Amino acid sequence: MSTQTIPPNGRTSYNFPDAKGKFGIYGGKYVPETLISALDELEKLYEQAKLDKEFNDELDALQKEYNGRPTPLTFAKRLTEHFGRAKIYLKREDLCHTGAHKLNNALGQILLAKKLGKTRIIAETGAGQHGVAAATVCAKFGLKCVVYMGEVDIERQKLNVFRMKMLGAEVVPVKSGSKTLKDATNEAIRDWVTNVSDTHYIIGSVVGPHPYPMLVRDFQSVIGEEAKEQIKEYENKLPDYIVACVGGGSNAMGIFYPFISDEKVKLIGVEAGGYGLNSGKHCATLTLGEPGIFQGMKTYLLQDQYGQISEVHSISAGLDYPGVGPEHSLLKDIHRVEYFSVTDDEALDATLLLSKLEGILPALETAHAVAHLNTLMPKTNKKETAIVNLSGRGDKDLNTIISKIGDKIL
């Protein structure tokens, strides 16, 4: 199987985005006029590139030889026994080069940037995983890299800041607003508005203006395509459940997308519940938000009564975002994906559970998906199978984990 074939259209009636970059009423291009020509140029180039054999061959080779794809689908024997219900498989994106699914997208976009003749790359990052991925591809292809990162995130994801700098990237601390992912994204967009002629913006998730939600999804859908083949080999059938965490939502779109037309496969997105849904300090955008316009897209948002964007909270920097990819908004409205949330504490517990039972330390983002198994598993039976998208590894989170539950571990 090619690791980077053109994704299927999904449900026969499911063919999004439309020509205007809309997922139903969501998505679009709500950006300052300055960026429109760059977005149009990117869209045109991408439409050509995805049909271009040379482009796909180059990307396939990079995914295989540099990123380590295909990633394994691991049967989680002891985790399955722990719940005593459906068989649980883990799609091991934590084994990608750089430790998370983010590189799948960065590799695709750096090839586009080269074709566009851009010499400078900018990126936003929350957990630092996308920043590391962007810095990595820039090192490999010899392009200048500037990563915007909120000051709060710089503190809690220090290891990744060092990694980015070692890879030659400049990390710009963002001091505005909540000093997290949303503010880093604002700052990256402002940079792009200013330097659009020589700069390509590698957005790290399925967010922002068209064509980003589409092209990031397409580059990430290699996850779902592989998982589909792999689960058929093990089980000779499709899975009953797929579970993934959702911040912006790129790992979730990546694993969901190739299964959208397989109506019997239940798709489950897990958002960050922070201190709890009643606390006002969470990132459960799809659970509690309402549609609005933010950072180039129409989508569900956490906002106050005046339409100001909320300051949100999650223990996981990668999920700490008040918006969500527009395709998730559509998938929620058409009830194709069901969205839940788990709290910071539940995610921390799940981190320990997976470490102890499977010898896998998940990223705090990923741990949200694992934690949802507590809710899901009792409703399943032994004949069923579930895949959890193990989007990243947790080494980067040791500082946070030690500060929160260090005494529990020692």
Place this chain on the structure above:
Amino acid sequence: MTKISSYIEKVNQANRKALSIFLTAGFPAKENFVELALSVLENGADMLEIGIPFSDPLADGPTIQQSSQTALENGVNMKDVFSFCEKIKSKTDKPLILMGYANPIIKYGTKNFCEDALNSGAVGLIVPDVPIDEYESFYTNDFNNFEKILLTTPASSDERIKEIDKKGEGFVYCVSVTGTTGTRTNFDEHVLKNLERTYSLVTKNKMLIGFGISSPENIKTFLPFCDGVIVGSAVIKKINEDYKALPEFIRTLNNACELR
């Protein structure tokens, strides 16, 4: 002719370019904002652009971001903005224009927003995160009585500028440089070439140049390529640095708009 363009025409006929001044609503304080706005008008602004504060102003540089943040901390909301407009409008015939990002407007409800804004005396609307590509999806019939002011930038193709001129009302807002709002020290020859290009393509509407204009010298440079100029960040900066010098600053900007 629209209300705004006929006003600009009147100014131009008096042998000057129009001066539009941007203020963030409720900045630096809620209490004396109306007084500040009236003083700006009295000292030579031909029009006022009133910024509706937003938590995430993508198109703005640090100066206006900060002013927007302060306004939000001052507790300014949409109702306050309308109340400012109403009070200002009761003392002036000059056009009031609202500038605001899309989300607070749709959250308020576009029908209610338009009714309340127009009743408060605003005539024009600028939404920097709605390009012509989203014109139809954003500007529903609710906005029919608003003069919808659209922006061009150096990155806009000739075709787009023509389309923007066609769809836009009030005036075309020509962004002088790529980038966010904020003062710049010099404008190179590419900038001027682009202004010349844009001015020649904008035929239906009046055209005002904005972004980066900070001094009478900047204004003089731009006069041949526009029907007026917009000054924002430099005014906010002046308010931050030397509030009392603002009237004098507005007067020097006004002087620079004279053609003689």
